[in-house]
Amino acid sequence: MDTTQRTDQQRSADRRRRELLEAADRVVLRDGPQASMNAIAAEAGITKPILYRHFGDKGGLYAALAKRHTDALLDSLRAALDAPADRRERVEATLDTYLAAIEARPQVYRFLMHPADGGQVGDQGFDVGKHSVPLLRRMGEELAQVIEDRVDLGPGSQQLARVWGHGIVGMMHAAGDWWLGERPCSRAELVRSLADLLWGRLAAAGDKVGGPGF
Amino acid sequence: MDTTQRTDQQRSADRRRRELLEAADRVVLRDGPQASMNAIAAEAGITKPILYRHFGDKGGLYAALAKRHTDALLDSLRAALDAPADRRERVEATLDTYLAAIEARPQVYRFLMHPADGGQVGDQGFDVGKHSVPLLRRMGEELAQVIEDRVDLGPGSQQLARVWGHGIVGMMHAAGDWWLGERPCSRAELVRSLADLLWGRLAAAGDKVGGPGF
DNA sequence: CTTGCATGTTACTTGCGGTAACTCGAGTGT
DNA sequence: ACACTCGAGTTACCGCAAGTAACATGCAAG
Known part of the structure; x- marks a missing residue:
């Protein structure tokens, strides 16, 4: 041998x-x-x-399947994230890359994100939700790393970066999921809106005064 | 009769x-x-x-179960969202309310958010993912409504509000999910970090220059 | 030729979602 | 008092998918 x-x-x-x-x-x-x-x-x-x-078991197969796609998506996101560009441009590029990916292969996306499993049954001890969570978590951690490496956040930067990493990824994910279902606007508009949100436009906007009684 | x-x-x-x-x-x-x-x-x-x-069928039962909890959570969120306070205070109160809820009853939260179903099997035509998506979607739509009602966003405000509603909800959800699993900081710190993110601190922060070669 | 060993198959068990068909008990009209 | 409906409940079953055991086959090494 x-x-x-x-x-x-x-x-x-x-x-x-x-x-x-x-x-x-x-x-x-x-x-x-x-x-x-x-x-x-x-x-x-x-x-x-x-x-x-x-x-x-079935979970193993699904995990292997998910890993393939997850790795592929993360690779393309890393490219956008690490580009030597302006921060806003990088953010927009990353958002656009993600959205383009889920737009191009919604079936893959649904599989990764909405397990809606199939691996829940039978005896016991099956670790459910093995797919979607890891993808979001991995994206969150990667983004956190990039933020911490490239943005100056002062004291407590590591924790702040992690919160933001996971938070931004979640924002991207939820908005993308909703957008994919309803297609209320173009991809570019969505990217712009999300970037505007991250750029503090919510805080900067004024109160609405014409409303009824408020 | x-x-x-x-x-x-x-x-x-x-x-x-x-x-x-x-x-x-x-x-x-x-x-x-x-x-x-x-x-x-x-x-x-x-x-x-x-x-x-x-x-x-099982999906019906789970949907009914989810609706109960979803309605209850939405009620408490509405209270925080409609309070007659400063915008930042309202945002922080809402985040804190949500996080307190998932912290208090993580089992309920896991059920609502990580279906990890059980309703996947059998014949066919079972509409999967009936629980988690509706909750996030409903929260997103409610938040969008509040934003549109109370924030002056100029032209295209409706679409912008919806994008932001779903995006912010997703941010809250993902960050909360991660936080619930790792407990890397107190709830108040998390709330503060997320509010800072929404207030544009990512955009305002400077580049890190001390890094190796970047 | 035979002994491993990887690769593959058939045939089975288990357990769950879902349903058909029967039973029981309480109220009602005559 | 008696049959009759009607809703609540039960037993016993079907179908199907996950997972497994035991059996077959091709192929290198001694």
Whole structure:
């Protein structure tokens, strides 16, 4: 059992795993997150137990699937975030990148964000909500890091950066989710509105006085 | 079949329904959202089909459960939002109210926000994600209304208010979720940090220059 | 040829959501 | 007093999906 053979096997296993994930991707994107293991196995041209050998349980498969997309999205966000530009431009670019991603592949987005699981059933001890939370959390942490690295916030900067990281990501997420459902305006308008919000326009605006009695 | 009798029946049915919801509440808060219909029925001292007569299916029960809590939370938020105070004070009061609520009853919060459903299985056509999304959406719409009513935003104010409503709610939600999990600071600090973010402190802060090479 | 070992399959168990069909008890008209 | 409806409740079942056990097959090494 020399190293070369082990590597061979490992390579083939990894390759198989990737094929399975791609098949699962197709099915999940077609049937939604309630896709059954049988359906995924059939799409991959095999049967259930193999899926279980590779991923443990349904949660494992979904986690692997989510990781792929999450990593891909985070990569593109990092590019926008790390660009050598003005802060406002970077914020707008990041927002736009995120929104463009969810606009381009809403099915993927729904899968990542609205688990609406499928992995809740059965015995017990299944760790629910494995997908959406990690993505938001990871985005939040990355953003926090960037903020802390590049913005001068004085004392307590680390905690402030983390709060803001998670808060901004949540703002982006919720606004994007709503926008994707209703499409009330163009992507550019949404980006602008959100950036305006972050730029303190809510605080700067005046009170409305013409209202009824208020 | 005069009106009085019909009312009597309706009253008893409503009362029963309330009892069932309270039982369901206990089970869900104890077992998490994967509580089975059997368990809920047992807690209520009856058997499954009655639950189905009252709520249609599991989604119906969960929706009814979610509506109760959602309405209660929205009521307390409205109070903070409509207070006759300075805008910043109102914002901080609202954030604090929300955070206090999720801090006081994290189980309820988890149920509302992280469906981690249970209603994914079976035949088909089950509308997933019936709970969490409505709560965030309703909060967003309410906040949008308040913003539009009380803040002078010039042209395009309605759309801007809606974007901000959903965005701010999302910020509050994500930051609260993260905070509830890690408890990195006090509630008051979190409120202050988020309000600072909305007040444009991110835009106002200077670039960090001491960093390595940036 | 046989012994591992990875890969795959069939066939099963378990447990849950959901439903059909029956039972029971209380009020009502004659 | 008696049959009759009607709502509340129960038992027993179906279908389906997750997950598993036990059996088959192809292929390298000794």
